[in-house]
Amino acid sequence: MSQAEDWTHNYFNYFTEIEEHFQKARGTGLFLLSTLDWALIESWKNSGVPLEAVLRGIDVAFEKWRSRKSKIQTVNSLAYCTQAVLTEAQAMAGLAPPSTARPAAPPFSLEQLRSYLALNAAEIRKRSEPVFQGIAAVLDRLCAEVESHYLNLEELERHLAALEDRMIAATRTLATEDDLVAARRELDFQLRPYRGKMTAEQLAMLEHQFLDRRLLESAALPRLSLFYMR
Secondary structure: OOOOOOHHHHHHHHHHHHHHHHHHHHOOOOOOOOHHHHHHHHHHHHHOOOHHHHHHHHHHHHHHHHHOOOOOOOOOOHHHHHHHHHHHHHHHOOOOOOOOOOOOOOOOOHHHHHHHHHHHHHHHHOOOOHHHHHHHHHHHHHHHOHHHHHOOHHHHHHHHHHHHHHHHHHHHHHOOHHHHHHHHHHHHHHHHHHHHHOOHHHHHHHHHHHHHHHHHHHOOOOOOOHHHOO
16 A cells, blocks of 8 residues: 555545554454554554555564564553654655555445534533534534535545544643643653654654543543544
């Protein structure tokens, strides 16, 4: 799979293929990725790391782990593969040929999209604050116009990303100091074994994604991106 693949195919397979590939490499299909792992995948996606580079990096990292004479610790996080993934991404940079593939069909139906938007609106409407009521109202409108949006998912994703940014900003404002401190404490604990494998820029992006995800989880609010239609 090349870096220049069409938007639809690459975007909607990125999350699922990385999850399944990591589980297969680890040899435990029932292993659940952590909040840190999901944040890491999202940071790679947002940075434009090709899917193939991530899959290759996972394989390289596990080959290295299996070659060690002593394997006392089990690989419990995708973060273990970070350096190998970045190395593969650098090796692939500028080497991807132009895409000749035809656009792929969305991996979900019109009704599934309608249901996804409606369910997210209903979840957000449970919050009484005006900002959340406003976001739910916009989702209702998108749901009512779903036929036209289904023809241009990339533009719909831009709308959803903007709404999610508003929701995260509101959640951060409403969070208590204790909530924010607890989230950072959890982040520091999970990142501690892997900090040496990441640059300051990579760490900053990962921290941002992790804290956003954790705040939404704590507030029982959904992610809005089509990336989370699974």
